[in-house]
């Protein structure tokens with residue numbers, strides 16, 4: 001196996017290190033030499049002996065000896081060009097690029113199939129936690145009914161800080177940013193877009209349909225206040241940014257939204273920058289994957305396992321039917337906070353100072369919205 005790694009930043013350099021450190025064991029496992037022939041980044045890099053440095057990715061694409069291209073640049077422009085060019089040359093591709101797979105996965109899979117090349121992207125969701133392969137391969141005997149979880153470590157870190165350190169959103173965001181946890185485009189994290197990319201990828205693999213991730217109704221955490229967290233706590237809940245997807249009779253229910261979860265629920269106890277994915281299916285019932293969703297070695301670990309997977313003979317199909325039947329999941333219980341008493345159907349009521357807090361019974365969002373017309377409220381979903 002001769003590999004070209006394009007992008008030698010946080011994840012890319014981690015892949016170089018792991019492949020170098022684990023070379024002997026990996027070669028023994030797959031029964032073939034594992035050689036990194038090229039490392040490519042814009043700035044010159046010190047690379048382990050034997051690896052050719054290049055600033056021009058075309059050196060890798062044009063080299064017939066390279067059979068596996070690892071794209072770790074990110075973004076949806078040059079990364080897409082590189083992946084398509086590599087696949088058209090019949091090279092296998094491994095990437096961690098969630099934005100690109102969520103945007104252009106269908107086109108990429110088609111080019112891969114046409115050229116009998118493999119494309120793997122386990123690291124795109126959940127960093128090092130295996131979740132894409134379980135959804136697609138390991139649970140193949142099952143009908144997957146629902147996937148949900150905490151898919152964005154940055155927002156989970158911020159929500160955890162708000163709760164444990166009694167901080168408001170802006171204070172917690174400043175700390176997360178200072179630690180380098182927030183993407184250059186903060187909206188990807190804070191507005192639920194990154195989580196939408198990831199739940200799209202999981203839903204695509206679990207339900208075997210492709211759809212534009214922009215159809216996913218994504219609400220981030222900007223409206224979650226310390227006050228709401230305190231009230232949620234008083235009622236026995238925590239607020240988490242939950243991405244969920246489930247099979248409906250007429251399509252796929254899928255969305256990203258701040259959600260109250262009972263404190264006894266495992267998902268409510270996933271804190272800091274950790275991720276969790278819970279898959280509900282018919283035979284295995286419930287299975288939960290938990291671990292670190294980002295970081296150099298964490299993510300590189302998944303990339304390396306995908307590189308090894310390209311060695312297998314089997315080509316898993318990515319032949320997905322396109323669908324437009326994508327809806328937010330609006331039938332839910334809701335947490336409603338209002339500075340006036342409300343005439344709504346509720347399960348739990350609590351009041352403190354001027355605030356009236358309700359946990360509603362299950363209700364269609366449009367119906368609740370109608371009942372709340374004229375009131376200023378803060379409103380989140382309640383899980384279960």
Ligand SMILES: NC(=O)c1ccc[n+]([C@@H]2O[C@H](COP(=O)([O-])OP(=O)(O)OC[C@H]3O[C@@H](n4cnc5c(N)ncnc54)[C@H](OP(=O)(O)O)[C@@H]3O)[C@@H](O)[C@H]2O)c1
Pocket residue numbers: 006007008009010011012040041042043044055057072073074075078096097098099123124127293294295296299
């Ligand atoms: N970081 C994580 O924990 C994590 C977790 C899951 C998934 N991911 C995904 O992994 C991918 C890589 O992320 P990262 O955090 O490693 O990014 P990063 O640290 O910003 O590294 C990007 C690398 O790409 C290189 N690059 C940029 N444009 C290039 C070009 N035209 N030709 C060649 N090289 C180019 C950069 O080179 P220079 O430095 O020389 O500019 C740099 O080495 C992204 O898709 C990201 O979403 C990351």
